[in-house]
Amino acid sequence: MEETRSAKSAWQIMAPVKWQIRFAMSLSVLSALFALVGLYLLALALQSLQQSQTWPVEQFGLAVVCAVAAYLGRLQSLSQSHYAAFKLERLLRTQLSQHLGDVSMGFVQQFGASKISKVIQEDVKELHVFVADSTPLYARAYIAPILTLIGLLLLDWRLAFAVVALIAVGMAILAVAMRGHNDLSKHYMETREEVSATIVEYVQAMPVVRTFETGSSSFRRYSDALDKFRDIVVSWYESVSFSSRFSLGLLHALPTMLVLMWVGSALVWQQSLSMITWVAVLLIGTGMVEAITPLITLIHLVEKAKMSVMRIEQLLDVPAMPIPQNTQLPQDHSVCFEQVGFAYDETQGNVLHQIDFSVAQGTVTALVGPSGSGKSTIAQLIPRFWDVTQGAVKIGGVDVRSMSSETLMNQVAFVFQETFLFAQSIADNIRLGCPNATMEDVIAAAKVAQADEFICQLPQGYQTCPGERGVFLSGGQKQRITIARAVLQNRPILVLDEATAFSDPENEAAIIAALSRLMEGKTVILVAHRLNTIQNVDQILVLEHGRLVEQGCHNDLLAQKGVYARLWQNHQRAQSWCYQSQQVEEEMCGETVQGEWV
Secondary structure, X not given: OHHHHHHHHHHHHOHHHHHHHHHHHHHHHHHHHHHHHHHHHHXXXXXXXXXHOOOOHHHHHHHHHHHHHHHHHHHHHHHHHHHHHHHHHHHHHHHXXXXXXXXXXHHHHHHOHHXXXXXXXXXXXXXXXXXXXXXXXXHHHHHHHHHHHHHHHHHOHHHHHHHHHHHHHHHHHHHHHOOOHHHHHHHHHHHHHHHHHHHHHHXXXXXXXXHHHOXXXXXXXXXXXXXXXXXXXXXXXXXXXXXXXXXXXXXXXXXXXXXXXXXXXXXXHOOOOOHHHHHHHHHHHHXXXXXXXXXXXXXXXXXXXXXXXXXXXXXXXXXXXXXXXXXXXXXXXXXXXXXXXXXXXXXXXXXXXXXXXXXXXXXXXXEEOOOOOOHHHHHHHOOOOOOOOEEEEEEOOEEHHHOOHHHHHOOEEEEOOOOOOOOOOHHHHHHHHOOOOOHHHHHHHHHHOOOHHXXXXXXXXXXXXXXXXXXXXXXXXXXXXXXXXXXXXXXXXEEEEOOOOOOOHHHHHHHHHHHHHHHOOOEEEEEOOOHHHOOXXXXXXXXXXXXXXXXXXXXXXXXXXXXXHHHHHHHHHHHOOOEEOOOOOOOEOOEOOOOEEO
């Protein structure tokens, strides 16, 4: 039942190219038919040559024509199947990428970027190989043996039985060898994924590895994964080694020819078989076994395709975020949370509890609190990266779930804590949200973001490629480029998720200046890490353990001597921290220490 469902699913996924696949199969069938007819005509030509002692031009000519037709048919079948495979690969990758844009950010984070990448890259490629290579094989593996068997039965049923018996023995041994293949294949794929994951971890963590552990434990994890992979491969090989080799040896042209020569020579000696029929059976019989061989390759391709289809379906089956039937437009640019509760995973409980606040249009609101209090989660609920579990998030009086994605994105610009740049020109990175922006608009946005000066100093200016994930730029430079991106978008609501958290003083000054220009006239919600930057905002929301515990302006919150006052005190203490290089003698647990952190 599961295999039937998998096969049905595979054909459903391949539906966009079904006609190209059917056409390629038809050509492959015709190619097999022409090849068989050519062999039969060759046998007739030999018979005519033996009987009349004249050169059978017509039979030989037709045999050559059939051989050429079989070759051209197979060539065109391969061409059509590869065209269908490339078309399907493009369609699937586009479909998967578009679907990822419709699912929640929660799924993307939980499923993992590496697994998603594997599905889009490797699994789609496996399906490409299946369509490109298996389509012609279907005719060779199923149609050609049937046609060949019919031809053998017409020539001599005894020799046909001998060939079928040999093939049956070989296939039976192969079936025994393939028992447990699915479980072994599953373990093989799991260990291969584990090896890939450890390779990525080892390479990405190289700076940490070299600094803290000289690579011993990380390399050991990689080595252990390789050993496990080797053990699976060796175990698989040893379990099927003899039986599979023996069966493949039987399913070969040479054993078939030996059997046909032995049985056929006895029949010819008894004068119950003509010499020319024997020759014809030798030609066609060996072709039948060679037609069976692709069936083994086809089985392997089908099994790999099934696993790839399963993972592709798993990704496509993830429900997209609901699309409103009757979309609404916001009345203004205010933001309101109404008794919002939210859980990343329903089994782990809510991380936000009854969050209730309003942000008036054109005002600045700061979210503060200890790590893990829910600040970034609230910020990410505004552009609907996730759907709330309870309550509602509203923009301009309209629930964000009642807005189209385009309407919502036209309202909100987001500057992330962790910047991301694509491996394309800086100009293209800036115009990411406005692909039709002119170069003058890009430069103007960069100037507002305090980025124009350093961009112009790069080797190719705005056409410089910052490398994968912006590896050739500093953190502050990447942040200013993302700010320029938000400037160019010019959305009325701006969400800042600790945009200056990892900046050095010089870059922080430039980023703050850029943000000040960006925030003018907009509704701003910012996640604050450095409390000295938010003293003059319109309101401060204080979060703790996923709850809104305090709300007000800076001075009022200090007067309450609550959570915010404690955070402010800790912040001031951190700001005054320094290292005294002179010898400081201090009694600490009965010891004298050099230096003091204060």
